[in-house]
Amino acid sequence: MASQDRVVHPVIGPGHTFASVTDKISSIVLTTKTPIGWFVGFGIAFSLFMVFLATVSYLLVKGVGIWGVNVPVGWGFDIINFVWWIGIGHAGTLISAILLLLRQQWRTSINRFAEAMTLFAVACAGMYPILHMGRPWVGAYWLMPYPNTMGLWPNFKSPLVWDVFAVSTYATVSLLFWYVGLIPDLATLRDRAANRTVKIVYGFFAVGWRGSARHWANYEMAYLILAALSTPLVLSVHTVVSFDFAVGVIPGWHATIFPPYFVAGAIYAGFAMVLTLAIPLRKAYGLEDFITLRHIENMAKVMLATSLIVAYGYLMEAFMAWYSGNSYERFMMWNRMAGPYGWSYWALIFCNVIVINTLWIKALRTNVVYLFFISLVVSVGMWLERFVIIVTSLHRDFLPSSWGNYRGTIFDWSMFIGTIGLFLTLFFLFIRFLPTISIFEMRTLVPAAQPAEDKQ
DSSP states (O other): OOSSOOOOOOSSOTTOOHHHHHHHHHHHHHOSSOOHHHHHHHHHHHHHHHHHHHHHHHHHHHOGGGSSOOSSOOOOHHHHHHHHHHHHTHHHHIIIIIHHHTTOGGGTTTHHHHHHHHHHHHHHHHHHHHHHTSOHHHHGGGGSOOOOTTOOOOOTTSHHHHHHHHHHHHHHHHHHHHHHHHHHHHHHHHHHOOSHHHHHHHHHHTTTOOOOHHHHHHHHHHHHHHHHHHHHHHHHHHHHHHHHHHTSOSTTTOOTTHHHHHHHHHHHHHHHHHHHHHHHHHHHTTOTTTSOHHHHHHHHHHHHHHHHHHHHHHHHHHHHHHHTOOHHHHHHHHHHHHSTTHHHHHHHHIIIIIGGGGGGSHHHHTOHHHHHHHHHHHHHHHHHHHHHHHHHHHSSOSOGGGOOOOOOOHHHHHHHHHHHHHHHHHHHHHHHHSOSSOHHHHHTTSGGGSOHHHHO
């Protein structure tokens, strides 16, 4: 006889009905008294966003020379942060699309704000390639192919152009997927709103939803089609981003392991950010019955699994640098470990490999405070990973006479911190004006909605 049955946490707290689920989630949006904590958080986020706007304004006046980029390190914070933000955006689509197709019920409570997180992260990422041009009003529009009298077309041999198509496609499909999922909930807010203006606004975006059988049939078909379209994008987008490096000849970049390694890292960083947002959100709005320990633990397990793939990628990088017999690859890996930026390499190993393995312990895996700390550590570690890949491979190239070190200037840091402010500003507005959890999907989880055999 087993000493004790394994505890399985529910995907929704006990005692909820259709009405209680709708009341709880919609009240966060329709309340006339916005919590003071929301104003404090929004104020901090908006202040950081203003730092971003000030930095961009100065950048457009002075040019990219205000960044710390130099001769050996032509790519700096701009590409580091671009890849970091794109990676964060991956968890939303994974949770929404792939877990939907796999019929995983635990995705229901976290898919809505994870999808929003994806859109906001892609918006932050999209800033960098455009601003990287220095004068985007002169050349940004040449990245898109369209008929023009000058006969100029994008250079499709450049992986940076591939990024434009991959990221814009990803953003478009993710936006459609997010909006289609919102339609039934927008109709619910329209019907429950007391203010006429609010009712009109939600009604406009609900596009005439009445909940008829025909509406539900069309909705489910569209939702599944978008989920099927989004699924390959989870793999393709960061694969294309990895080609920015893999198609180059720089030691440390020219590696066929980069596509799967980057995809695993993106999911890893994305789930860390979902935990970073979900844990304070459930506490601040009393959503422990909807975002339960089942969701928290499952996300921790996904992080643990993807961390093992990422660790395998680190190991293979080091092994192939040695096994290849290529003196440049060997020097590159040794320089990463023991060179001027050796601290960053060992810091990322600590953050992304060592600390995360504490989640094998169930008591830590279900401790929300510890998981919040871990998620922040992983976010830092994944940023350091991009820093190591880009900077340590460029600052020691094939020509020793051009070697030089790199560090971000105050404008690099203010722009990066400013994009965090942009991300959080959009997220706070999302919390205030749209349901952070899918109302109609949560209603399918209450006991009254379950088949008779599932209740036994």
